[in-house]
Each structure stands twice: as structure tokens, then as C-alpha cells.
Amino acid sequence: MRKLFYVASLLAFTILLTTGCTKESSTPIEPSLRLTISNIEATNFAVKVESTDPETLYFVGVTTRESYDALGDPKAAAEAFVQIANQSGQVNWTEADGKLIHQGNTTIEAGESWTINPKREYAVLAFGVGEGGVITLDPVYEFVTTTEVSPSENQLDVTVDAEKGIVTVKTTNDDPYFLDCIEVDRLTDVPQERLAEHIIGIYGSLIDNCIENGDVERDFSRIIEADTDYYAVAFGYLGGYSTTEITMVSFHSAGGGLIPQDCTFDFDVKNITINGANITVIPSNPSTPYFWQVYNKVLVDSYINGAGVAQLMQDGLAIIAEALSDEYGIPITPETAASMVTVTGNDSYAYNTLEASTEYYVVAVGLDNKGRQTTEVQLSTLFTTLSPSTGPEDPMECTIQVNGLTDDGLSVSVIPADKEMTYVGMVGEAEVYSWYTSDAEFLADDIAMWSEMAGAEGMSLSELLSEYGLFLKGDQTYIFPESFEPGVLYMAYTYGLSETGEITAGMQKVFFSLDENGQAHEADGPAGM
Numbered sequence: 001m002r003k004l005f006y007v008a009s010l011l012a013f014t015i016l017l018t019t020g021c022t023k024e025s026s027t028p029i030e031p032s033l034r035l036t037i038s039n040i041e042a043t044n045f046a047v048k049v050e051s052t053d054p055e056t057l058y059f060v061g062v063t064t065r066e067s068y069d070a071l072g073d074p075k076a077a078a079e080a081f082v083q084i085a086n087q088s089g090q091v092n093w094t095e096a097d098g099k100l101i102h103q104g105n106t107t108i109e110a111g112e113s114w115t116i117n118p119k120r121e122y123a124v125l126a127f128g129v130g131e132g133g134v135i136t137l138d139p140v141y142e143f144v145t146t147t148e149v150s151p152s153e154n155q156l157d158v159t160v161d162a163e164k165g166i167v168t169v170k171t172t173n174d175d176p177y178f179l180d181c182i183e184v185d186r187l188t189d190v191p192q193e194r195l196a197e198h199i200i201g202i203y204g205s206l207i208d209n210c211i212e213n214g215d216v217e218r219d220f221s222r223i224i225e226a227d228t229d230y231y232a233v234a235f236g237y238l239g240g241y242s243t244t245e246i247t248m249v250s251f252h253s254a255g256g257g258l259i260p261q262d263c264t265f266d267f268d269v270k271n272i273t274i275n276g277a278n279i280t281v282i283p284s285n286p287s288t289p290y291f292w293q294v295y296n297k298v299l300v301d302s303y304i305n306g307a308g309v310a311q312l313m314q315d316g317l318a319i320i321a322e323a324l325s326d327e328y329g330i331p332i333t334p335e336t337a338a339s340m341v342t343v344t345g346n347d348s349y350a351y352n353t354l355e356a357s358t359e360y361y362v363v364a365v366g367l368d369n370k371g372r373q374t375t376e377v378q379l380s381t382l383f384t385t386l387s388p389s390t391g392p393e394d395p396m397e398c399t400i401q402v403n404g405l406t407d408d409g410l411s412v413s414v415i416p417a418d419k420e421m422t423y424v425g426m427v428g429e430a431e432v433y434s435w436y437t438s439d440a441e442f443l444a445d446d447i448a449m450w451s452e453m454a455g456a457e458g459m460s461l462s463e464l465l466s467e468y469g470l471f472l473k474g475d476q477t478y479i480f481p482e483s484f485e486p487g488v489l490y491m492a493y494t495y496g497l498s499e500t501g502e503i504t505a506g507m508q509k510v511f512f513s514l515d516e517n518g519q520a521h522e523a524d525g526p527a528g529m
Helices: 002-020 065-071 074-088 192-210 297-304 309-328 334-341 439-456 461-467
Strands: 033-038 046-051 057-064 101-103 106-109 121-128 140-145 157-161 166-170 177-183 216-219 229-238 247-252 265-270 277-283 290-296 347-351 359-366 398-405 410-416 422-429 471-473 476-480 490-497 503-514 520-522
Touching: 033 121, 033 140, 046 057, 046 121, 057 065, 057 074, 065 074, 065 121, 074 121, 074 140, 101 106, 157 229, 157 247, 166 177, 177 192, 192 229, 265 359, 277 290, 277 359, 290 297, 290 309, 297 309, 297 359, 309 334, 309 359, 347 439, 398 490, 398 503, 398 520, 410 422, 410 490, 422 476, 422 503, 439 461, 439 503, 461 471, 461 490, 471 476
Parallel strands: none
Antiparallel strands: 033 046, 046 106, 057 101, 057 121, 121 140, 157 166, 166 216, 177 229, 229 247, 265 277, 277 347, 290 359, 398 410, 410 476, 422 471, 422 490, 490 503, 503 520
């Protein structure tokens, strides 16, 4: 009996030790995240995140598997998400926004927050974040591959009111579909079985602007061109793929009769240089579209005596269309080119590629958006580009004094005999001068170079030289900030130039070199000159 009591007491003590004295652990549970992917479709999947701590803020991101693999590991991917978010400046890391930053358990429809494409593998990450994007919990991640696009049972019934430019679509369900009006010429050479794929390709990301759901009535009258053959095109669309057969209804847009324009043109030609001029065309009717070009007199005369100047403008438009076709890699007709190059209102251009000593006309004509002539062709008064040898050959009467180097550069003084004349003062290496056979040849090439620069800037020659401080008047001392080396033979030179770009005096020059102290010493010109 006593032995039995002892066993019972021992058993009770053991139970007390193993159960009655147990205490809860004082170590808190570390916050953690659990990620689950479900409901996988072609353009969507559900992302469920469970958090053990309802106060922990965490970030959810989706990227392609290719991008994830390029980063290398989950931590690098998380850091990349943080960097992109910080660069956007639109994330508050200390507050859940229900978009990128979350708290507690949440379920996200990926297709509502990211662009999800069919048959594509994605990486989904969730990781804890703190102020400034500091990662507070290691990322958890899953990979998911979206499904193929399922064919849609949507039947699209398309009708067109050509007079009003209205397209109506009746559908049998709310599946998304593409709808637009496309010029027949753009689809002529595309095989029927590739039409939808071709359209998706040429629209690119802009296709989202053409996606509809359910029955619609759309007014295209302000978009389509008058008197043009079109297709109203519709097909089911999802995530870059067509989901139904393509439906195409051909129609011819209303209007488009030739409407003559009451418009004449004035021409302002100024700042004529050796190889350019600043030209402005001024139409009497600022709403009239027109096309204008500059042609040399020989070419214009050949058309006047032959097919007529109207044909000259049509041929010019055809050349532009061919150039645009080469540039964009797609066929562009002269009619299409007309809508690209016509302008309205005053239009100006600074030419700098004209031939020297050549007579030119500015030619303008009104054109509609199909390239048809709406006004008479008009010619400007004939103008002539300057000759490289324009101006007297006698050197400019002046004294050129090279003062030597200062802290700011080379100092050169010019004292002209005529204090009212405008002139140009420059310094260059004498070796360049030695390439030419005469002062006139050197000066012609020098002016041609500066004229080309002026034309490119839309300025006259004198305006550009003034910008550089080289267009002078009266007694002047000028500092050339360029670097000058001791022992090199240089040339300081001047020539007379009017504000209109005409040479009024030939080139005066002084050759010199600099010693180690920056002192200038006059010298003879290059050997053989």
C-alpha cells in the first residue's frame, strides 16, 4: 500500500513538473511575410500576402523573370524596386497606400497595378520597408507564368455612316476589342491572315487608346481625312494578341472636293550671304495651307518654258516624299507628304546651302491635304547670293598693332583711317594662310565659312561676327582668349564689311610671333608667299 502511494505521488510530481510549472516564452515572434499566387490568367493573377505583424509595412513588386534574373537574387531585385520608387518621388515609405506599400494581410489583382502580358513569366516580391526605403524584412518571392489568351466568343457587328464619319459596333459580350479607321493604302500589301498582327505592331503602346468594351458609337469625322478610302477595323484584343477574327468595313469618307483658296504670297528675303539667306513667306490668308521652296533661276526657267511651275512644285513634293520614305522606312506618297510639309501663316527659314553667285526664286503654292493645288503658283523677286570675291581688292587702310599676351589673352589694336567704316578683325595661324595663292582666295574662303555658320544660326554674317566681338568700328583693342604658343607664326588681319555682308575693303595683315615672355614680334610671312 505504501509502495502504491509512493508511485502515485511520484507520478503527480512528474506531471506538475512537466505541465503545471510551464511558462510562456518571453521571446517575441519575428514579423514575417507569406506570399501566395493564385487565379492565374492571361493578363492577371492574384497576389496574396499574409503578414504576422499587422503594423509592419511591406512593399509588393512585380517584374519580368528576365529582369529578375538579370539582377541575380531577391535582395538585388528588392533594392532595384526601392531605387526606382525613390526616383519616382511618389512613394511615402512610412504609410500604406494600398498600391505599393501595404500593411496586414492583403490580396492584389496584378493586372490592375501592372501591365501583365500572356505567356510571360513574372517574379513577384514582397519585403518589409521603413523610412527612405530601408529594407526591414528579407524579400519573399514567387515565380508565375501567365496563360495563353483564350479566343473570345465576342461577335463584332460593325456599321459605318460614311457621310457623318460615325462607326457603330454591336457586340455579344463585354470582352475588349480594337476599333479604329485605317486608310486602305496602309493595309493594301498586308496578307489577310496577318492584318491583326500587323496593326498591333504598328500601333505599339498607342493601341490602348483604341480599345473598347461593349456596344459603342464613335465619331471619327474629326480624325479621318475627306475624300479618302478607309476601313473601319475591329477585332478582339487582349494583352498584345487578337482574340477574334478581324472585321473590316470599307467606306469612302465624305467631302474632299477641291476648294480654291483666295490667297496670295509676299516674300521677305534678307541677310543674303555667299551661300544663304533668311527667307519669310507671308500669306494673305493665314489659314491657307501652302508649300514653298527655293529654286535656282535656271531650274525655274526650264519649267516656265516647259511643263510649268505648277509641275515644278509637284515634282518637288515627289522628291520630298521619296526622301521621307527613306527616312521612315515606309512608303510615303506625295499626297501624304503634302500633309506633312504644308504650313499656314508666316513661315521662315534660314538657308545656308545655296550656291554662291547664283540667282534664286522663292516659289509658293497653296495645297490641300491631298497635295492638290488651291492657289496660283507665285514667285518672289529674283535674288542673288553673294560672290566669294565680292568687294574691292585694295587692302583696308589701317594700322594693326599686336600688343602681346595679357592675363586674359592676346591683345591686338586696330586703328582704321576711316573711323566710320565697319570691319572685321581676326587672328589665325599663318600656316593656314599659306595654303592659299592670294589674299582674295583666303578671304573668300574665310567669309564662306563664317557665312555658313551664320546661316546655320539663322543670323546674318555681321550679326554672327558681332556675337563673337569681331565686327568692329573705329579704334579698337580686342583680346583674343585662345591659346597662343611661343615661336609659332601668326597673322592678324582685317577687312571692311558692311552690315549687309558686303566686303568694302580688302584684307590688311600683319605677321608676328610670340616669345617665351608673351611679347609680340613682327615677322615675315610664310616662305614663298
